[in-house]
Amino acid sequence: xxxxxxxxxxxxxxxxxxxxxxxxxxxxxxxxxxxxxxxxxxxxxxxxxxxxxxxxxxxxxxxxxxxxxxxxxxxxxxxxxxxxxxxxxxxxxxxxxxxxxx
Numbered sequence: 001x002x003x004x005x006x007x008x009x010x011x012x013x014x015x016x017x018x019x020x021x022x023x024x025x026x027x028x029x030x031x032x033x034x035x036x037x038x039x040x041x042x043x044x045x046x047x048x049x050x051x052x053x054x055x056x057x058x059x060x061x062x063x064x065x066x067x068x069x070x071x072x073x074x075x076x077x078x079x080x081x082x083x084x085x086x087x088x089x090x091x092x093x094x095x096x097x098x099x100x101x102x
Contacts, residue, residue, distance in 0.1 A: 001071045001099075008098050010075045012091050013040075013084065021088035024078060026052045029085045036060040037092035041083040042072040049083050056085065063092070065099055 001009075016022045023029050026049050029039070039053055043066045053064050062085070067075065076084055086092045 001068065005098050005101075006071055006074050009095050010077070012095050012098075013075055013086075014077075016086050016088060016091050019088070021086055021091060023085035023087065024076075024081060026083050029056060029083060032056075032085065032087075033059070034087065036062045036085050036087055037089050038062055038086040038095060039064045039083065040067055040072065040075070040086075040095075041065075042067060042069050044069045045082040052083065063096055065096075 013022065017024075023032050023036070029036075029052050036056055037060075039056060039062055041049055041053055041064070056062060057064055072082075086095070
């Protein structure tokens with residue numbers, strides 16, 4: 001990912017976090033059972049995180065994207081965080097557009 005794409009996604013993730021639309025961490029996502037639109041996770045995440053991603057994808061039919069580790073840590077700015085979920089459709093669509101290069 002290019003720096004401007006990372007910064008754009010980082011801004012959208014920060015907005016999501018401040019507005020309360022961000023679910024941080026595998027344990028919190030595991031417990032979450034409402035509508036979810038997007039999951040971003042680090043490509044160095046373990047089997048337990050992969051399991052959470054697969055379960056949430058089946059339950060909520062949300063989009064999932066694996067992100068390079070160094071890019072993910074820049075986007076999320078939370079130490080030791082490997083996975084986040086977004087529960088806002090508009091912000092999720094914007095992030096997906098940036099990731100797909102639209």
